[in-house]
Amino acid sequence: xxHIPLGPGAEFDLIRRFYPVDAAPGRAVRxxxxxxxxxxxxxxxxxxxxxxxxxxxxxEGVHFLREWxxxxxxxxxxxxxxxxxxxxxxxxxxxxxxxxxxDESEAEIAPRIIDGVRAAAAGVRAVLxxxxxxxxxxxxxxxxxxxxxxxxxxxxxxxxxxxSLWVTGELGAAAAAVGAWRAGRTxxxxxxxxxxxxxxxxxxxxxxxxRGAIDALIDISDGLASDVExxxxxxxxxxxxxxxxxxxxxxVHAHTADYDHALRxxxxxxEDYELCFAAPPGAVExxxxSFLDTFDVALTCVGxxxxxxxxRLRVGGTVIDMxxxxxxxxxxxxx
Amino acid sequence: xxHIPLGPGAEFDLIRRFYPVDAAPGRAVRxxxxxxxxxxxxxxxxxxxxxxxxxxxxxEGVHFLREWxxxxxxxxxxxxxxxxxxxxxxxxxxxxxxxxxxDESEAEIAPRIIDGVRAAAAGVRAVLxxxxxxxxxxxxxxxxxxxxxxxxxxxxxxxxxxxSLWVTGELGAAAAAVGAWRAGRTxxxxxxxxxxxxxxxxxxxxxxxxRGAIDALIDISDGLASDVExxxxxxxxxxxxxxxxxxxxxxVHAHTADYDHALRxxxxxxEDYELCFAAPPGAVExxxxSFLDTFDVALTCVGxxxxxxxxRLRVGGTVIDMxxxxxxxxxxxxx
Numbered sequence: 001x002x003h004i005p006l007g008p009g010a011e012f013d014l015i016r017r018f019y020p021v022d023a024a025p026g027r028a029v030r031x032x033x034x035x036x037x038x039x040x041x042x043x044x045x046x047x048x049x050x051x052x053x054x055x056x057x058x059x060e061g062v063h064f065l066r067e068w069x070x071x072x073x074x075x076x077x078x079x080x081x082x083x084x085x086x087x088x089x090x091x092x093x094x095x096x097x098x099x100x101x102x103d104e105s106e107a108e109i110a111p112r113i114i115d116g117v118r119a120a121a122a123g124v125r126a127v128l129x130x131x132x133x134x135x136x137x138x139x140x141x142x143x144x145x146x147x148x149x150x151x152x153x154x155x156x157x158x159x160x161x162x163x164s165l166w167v168t169g170e171l172g173a174a175a176a177a178v179g180a181w182r183a184g185r186t187x188x189x190x191x192x193x194x195x196x197x198x199x200x201x202x203x204x205x206x207x208x209x210x211r212g213a214i215d216a217l218i219d220i221s222d223g224l225a226s227d228v229e230x231x232x233x234x235x236x237x238x239x240x241x242x243x244x245x246x247x248x249x250x251x252v253h254a255h256t257a258d259y260d261h262a263l264r265x266x267x268x269x270x271e272d273y274e275l276c277f278a279a280p281p282g283a284v285e286x287x288x289x290s291f292l293d294t295f296d297v298a299l300t301c302v303g304x305x306x307x308x309x310x311x312r313l314r315v316g317g318t319v320i321d322m323x324x325x326x327x328x329x330x331x332x333x334x335x
Numbered sequence: 336x337x338h339i340p341l342g343p344g345a346e347f348d349l350i351r352r353f354y355p356v357d358a359a360p361g362r363a364v365r366x367x368x369x370x371x372x373x374x375x376x377x378x379x380x381x382x383x384x385x386x387x388x389x390x391x392x393x394x395e396g397v398h399f400l401r402e403w404x405x406x407x408x409x410x411x412x413x414x415x416x417x418x419x420x421x422x423x424x425x426x427x428x429x430x431x432x433x434x435x436x437x438d439e440s441e442a443e444i445a446p447r448i449i450d451g452v453r454a455a456a457a458g459v460r461a462v463l464x465x466x467x468x469x470x471x472x473x474x475x476x477x478x479x480x481x482x483x484x485x486x487x488x489x490x491x492x493x494x495x496x497x498x499s500l501w502v503t504g505e506l507g508a509a510a511a512a513v514g515a516w517r518a519g520r521t522x523x524x525x526x527x528x529x530x531x532x533x534x535x536x537x538x539x540x541x542x543x544x545x546r547g548a549i550d551a552l553i554d555i556s557d558g559l560a561s562d563v564e565x566x567x568x569x570x571x572x573x574x575x576x577x578x579x580x581x582x583x584x585x586x587v588h589a590h591t592a593d594y595d596h597a598l599r600x601x602x603x604x605x606e607d608y609e610l611c612f613a614a615p616p617g618a619v620e621x622x623x624x625s626f627l628d629t630f631d632v633a634l635t636c637v638g639x640x641x642x643x644x645x646x647r648l649r650v651g652g653t654v655i656d657m658x659x660x661x662x663x664x665x666x667x668x669x670x
Contacts, residue, residue, distance in 0.1 A: 042423035043387035052378035088377035099392040138473020
């Protein structure tokens with residue numbers, strides 16, 4: 001890890017924020033091992049047999065409203081959402097780069113946003129590797145690049161007929177928070193927390209992969225129904241989700257007394273940043289209790305994998321086409 | 336390189352644009368060697384001993400106006416500017432990821448912007464590895480992540496007392512184009528071209544490094560005077576730029592008859608994306624003609640490296656503080 005002095009200038013005072021301050025002594029070896037050059041030159045330099053890269057853009061007015069979040073939460077949430085893509089390939093995070101466009105009159109909150117990015121990175125033992133900063137006359141934009149090591153990446157393809165479909169945690173809480181805000185109400189604390197400070201399931205994905213539980217993996221960013229489409233398409237299989245099994249977050253039921261509405265939020269709300277994976281038959285049942293003990297996060301079987309294509313919903317004894325319109329796709333991401 | 340089907344949806348039709356269409360047969364081996372997983376999963380996966388990473392954000396109204404550029408040029412220019420950061424560490428490009436925020440009513444130009452990104456990448460034998468897309472209610476934002484191989488990265492530190500300071504090409508043309516537009520005039524064709532379709536000096540940097548010509552390197556994005564400050568600070572040296580040696584682009588003289596104005600544009604205008612490097616004594620003089628033959632780009636000695644700190648300007652026989660206010664730093668970049 002190198003620390004390179006920058007020339008003078010107000011912008012560079014901001015960019016100095018990108019320098020690592022969280023490189024605790026115990027972590028120095030690991031960081032030095034993967035990071036050859038950190039923030040402060042024209043590029044960061046990392047090394048690895050499988051360097052996983054993804055980018056995730058958060059736009060004010062689309063992904064969040066200023067009134068909903070503290071500046072640190074804007075940065076944390078943007079970074080956690082991007083880091084979830086590392087979890088989704090079973091990668092061990094190395095670092096993040098953060099691009100920020102912000103109105104010049106608000107430049108004073110930029111360091112707070114970056115502090116939030118840094119906190120989310122530190123939560124998965126990653127460091128800030130650099131970034132870019134621009135003024136804008138429009139909405140704030142936070143674009144996060146994540147970098148990790150994925151020697152044996154877990155992809156969306158690999159689901160097979162006979163597999164079961166599992167999810168971590170509970171779904172719909174972030175969507176319930178957005179729904180409350182949009183209705184002019186204050187979200188439940190649990191819903192707000194799920195939206196503002198999501199936890200990328202990095203350690204969970206590696207734990208499951210190590211135990212042979214994952215044939216195909218994705219993170220739930222656009223909503224379970226939509227993201228499972230990607231596993232089905234990449235794996236060339238049909239996936240049937242069992243409506244009654246979908247783990248609806250308790251805060252969703254506090255948000256709406258209508259079960260159909262709650263199910264829709266859990267299936268299509270998006271921004272849960274939980275994992276969804278296809279597992280070989282019998283691979284998960286005997287480790288689910290240990291997973292819960294380790295992470296305090298439940299594993300739930302929500303469906304089955306079949307020959308064919310597309311995603312269907314089992315409601316009672318009937319298998320139907322997915323009845324809900326998808327997430328607003330134009331706001332969502334590839335990698 | 337994997338090709339993973341995506342689920343249905345309008346956004347995914349756009350994201351399919353991220354898939355490589357330019358993987359010509361002769362390039363397949365090289366691409367497959369560095370790229371383990373391309374666009375279409377949660378992350379791209381690359382490998383290497385020194386993976387160089389940088390991100391560069393272009394914001395409409397700050398870095399460009401819509402009226403100045405075709406959509407393809409917006410993408411090309413954003414990507415070329417980012418790729419210049421790979422040149423600045425002597426990296427061999429592998430790929431780019433492109434994040435695009437655009438008004439929903441203009442979504443139809445998104446593919447044209449991405450085509451421009453792809454063209455700039457192809458120009459340095461890189462591929463599109465993925466990206467993200469969001470709607471926005473504000474100015475268009477194009478954020479480009481570049482990924483390259485830099486086994487022996489060339490950094491900003493390394494300039495030593497007795498070194499000479501060199502630049503590739505000629506400076507100030509992009510600034511002349513912006514100056515013309517801002518004055519309500521049509522830029523000279525050469526100035527417009529320099530702004531719209533800059534050439535990242537990727538091959539040039541590697542050629543020079545191979546010949547032992549580079550002790551410290553940066554690309555000129557904020558303007559020569561400002562970027563040399565970074566070399567001086569990182570190398571802990573003083574650098575004196577010789578005003579009379581600065582290679583002012585001929586189109587700058589067409590733009591302004593005032594020599595001082597022309598010199599200021601060349602020193603501080605920025606967005607030239609030429610290289611600036613400190614070379615050991617005598618290392619460049621004997622290869623400059625061969626460089627010109629190979630790349631049709633001149634090398635010019637513009638200064639000298641001394642003990643001390645900071646950047647000064649030699650005007651006639653006198654060494655003075657840099658007399659020009661710097662580039663708008665809040666719009667410029669770290670990595």
